[in-house]
Amino acid sequence: LGAALLVLTSVPSCATGGASRSGAGVRAPGSDPTLSAPAYAPEFSWFVRPLPTQGTVELALYIDAGSRDAAPVQVAALAAHALAARFDEDAGQPPVRAQVTPDASAFVLTCAAEQLLACARRLTTVLPPAPLSASELTAAHVQLREARAGAHADATRSAEAAALRALLGAEANGLFPLGEAEHDVDASAAVVQAFVNAHYGS
Numbered sequence: 001l002g003a004a005l006l007v008l009t010s011v012p013s014c015a016t017g018g019a020s021r022s023g024a025g026v027r028a029p030g031s032d033p034t035l036s037a038p039a040y041a042p043e044f045s046w047f048v049r050p051l052p053t054q055g056t057v058e059l060a061l062y063i064d065a066g067s068r069d070a071a072p073v074q075v076a077a078l079a080a081h082a083l084a085a086r087f088d089e090d091a092g093q094p095p096v097r098a099q100v101t102p103d104a105s106a107f108v109l110t111c112a113a114e115q116l117l118a119c120a121r122r123l124t125t126v127l128p129p130a131p132l133s134a135s136e137l138t139a140a141h142v143q144l145r146e147a148r149a150g151a152h153a154d155a156t157r158s159a160e161a162a163a164l165r166a167l168l169g170a171e172a173n174g175l176f177p178l179g180e181a182e183h184d185v186d187a188s189a190a191v192v193q194a195f196v197n198a199h200y201g202s
Contacts, residue, residue: 064104074178081143096122148178
């Protein structure tokens with residue numbers, strides 16, 4: 001399982017700066033930062049960029065699994081939307097948004113800066129997930145169809161998709177996480193659950 005937690009927050013002294021730091025992993029406790037080869041946990045990576053966000057932070061938990069890892073491609077979107085909906089059960093809490101790209105799936109949350117740690121803990125409760133229920137998958141299919149309808153109504157987006165398919169042929173399919181309606185029948189409950197088990201498990 002590959003996962004990364006992205007945090008965008010504000011630092012008053014760096015409001016206009018673009019400074020950033022990144023690493024291949026989280027530094028192990030007690031490691032000496034002056035050493036040329038510090039110990040890292042390679043399955044986890046972080047990136048922090050100061051931004052003027054007026055007291056809010058945006059967190060995103062990324063899973064190393066996107067539409068190019070799924071067959072059919074919409075399975076990745078169905079899994080992400082079904083799991084993101086579980087956060088809606090937290091009454092009074094900010095919503096968690098699911099975003100799926102060809103190479104990753106993300107759960108995005110915006111919250112008050114003073115609640116940073118609590119929000120981070122909330123995001124991580126998605127892992128490892130309990131099995132998806134029939135109702136969760138049905139709701140995810142409805143959400144997928146609505147998103148697809150919106151995408152098809154966007155003339156610019158449709159033209160770009162047609163151009164990519166003409167250029168890349170079948171290889172372009174993985175670039176479109178919403179997939180095609182005729183393949184929804186192949187995105188069965190068993191297929192989506194197998195994807196979750198493979199990419200979201202412990």
